[in-house]
Amino acid sequence: MIYLDNSATTKPHPDVVSSYIKVSEQFYGNPSSIHAFGEKASSLFQKAKQQCGELSGLPDSSVIFTSGGTESNNLAIKGSAYALQGKGKHLITTVIEHPSVLEVFKELEKEGFEVTYLPVNKAGVISINDLKAALRIDTILVSIMYVNNEIGSIQPISDAGKIIREYSNARFHSDAVQAYGKLATDFKNVDLMTLSAHKFNGLKGSGLLAVRKGLTLNPEMTGGGQQEGLRSGTVNTAGAVALAKAMRLASEDQEQAYPTLRTCQQMLRAFFENRPEVKSVSSDHAAPHILSVTVPKLTGEVIVHALSHKDVYITTSSACSSKTNKKSHVLTACGFSDRDIRGAVRISLGADQRIEEIEEFIRIWQEVIPPLLKGV
Ligand SMILES: Cc1ncc(COP(=O)(O)O)c(C=O)c1O
Incomplete structure (x- = not known):
């Protein structure tokens, strides 16, 4: 997982x-x-x-x-x-x-x-x-x-x-x-x-x-x-x-966890920047453990379910709103279009996140997401 x-x-x-x-x-x-x-x-x-x-x-x-x-x-x-x-x-x-x-x-x-x-x-x-x-x-x-x-x-x-x-x-x-x-x-x-x-x-x-x-x-x-x-x-x-x-x-682990979190986030950022289907949502100054992106041609739910079948767990914009189908008030306030909001997903890292897990995530994204874009 x-x-x-x-x-x-x-x-x-x-x-x-x-x-x-x-x-x-x-x-x-x-x-x-x-x-x-x-x-x-x-x-x-x-x-x-x-x-x-x-x-x-x-x-x-x-x-x-x-x-x-x-x-x-x-x-x-x-x-x-x-x-x-x-x-x-x-x-x-x-x-x-x-x-x-x-x-x-x-x-x-x-x-x-x-x-x-x-x-x-x-x-x-x-x-x-x-x-x-x-x-x-x-x-x-x-x-x-x-x-x-x-x-x-x-x-x-x-x-x-x-x-x-x-x-x-x-x-x-x-x-x-x-x-x-x-x-x-x-x-x-x-x-x-x-x-x-x-x-x-x-x-x-x-x-x-x-x-x-x-x-x-x-x-x-x-x-x-x-x-x-x-x-x-x-x-x-x-x-x-x-x-x-x-x-x-x-608090003891924070100093140790921070560089790994930043490295994992940077790896994800670099990967998504080169993916034509993805647009960044989180700014470059965001906290080290949260990265939101959007795939405007898909919905966040489709992405979450496709990855979930591969035992990879991310969410749409937030866990509390993900089951209610409510449009994210946060992304709306930031000025994102309805289409961007529909396609948004959040990847959030843990204090003990491992770099190999991010490498595997990237591999699975490349395998699972591009086929969903065919014909949309
Ligand atoms: C920023 C923020 N505030 C408050 C809460 C609510 O916390 P709890 O789930 O412990 O009630 C959450 C939970 O997602 C949160 O992210």
Whole structure:
């Protein structure tokens, strides 16, 4: 099998799985129980929480464990909007966010919040001037993703943070689901940051929201008051320990993985540049693990299925939209034609991708795709 759909999900690292199993088997007490067995679980949980905070890269932060990127985005955005609505009701985001951000903003619009959606250029990047112009006295939250999941465009998070600090009192949230462990990140001027474990060889159903200390949020989940009242429900000690392990491995491996990812991406770029049927979608400045291209004469689905028959796995523009047949809002925002969008596919690499797999992918593409073009 050649798995090139790592932006949809990654294979859990064996050490992450074994730490999850070990904690589940040996320390299954409820951290809220006051007996010694509960206290042992509580101390493991607290240690994992501290490690995740440090590994997040968000200065002076604390983490809230969640079920993944979607929940963390909901908590960051709704939690901030409701907590700060007395100060203003203006919010800013971009047109190319993941649905777990965009849909939340649409909900908030229905509740009377006003949202500015920043446009992007052909490369899928916002303009800092547009951001500056959009900031207002009543802006309470800005949410900008770090790396786009469909085309890999990288947003100028560091510059955006500086502008937000300088020209407003707004909070700054970044969905860093596709960035963590893949490229050097800068969260110096970020207040809230979303991560999802299964995107960097962790487990599904596990993620976190890193929150700068001192910020108030309205909880999404109320109940027993766990996690400082911000996310009620018996805490998942094994999940927290496994997430800390996945973060540590991803951050340690990042420097080593980066050159291989870049080499694999360059090999793919060089190959596609010489294929007459292919047009590039991702810009040359995209993240090292995502490459989107289009074959305007075919549909993305046809390409995905043809490769799938050869045990090669890529996807149409994103995993969440691939079954709904919805036109990609990201490619639309970048100005691609309907035809280009229909033919788009995403190849996404994993931290442990091997060069031989890319060579094999190239060989299989040459065998499988040209015959499909005959007669179209
Ligand atoms: C950029 C981005 N944000 C958020 C999510 C949602 O994460 P999860 O699947 O953990 O809910 C994804 C998943 O594809 C994503 O790519």
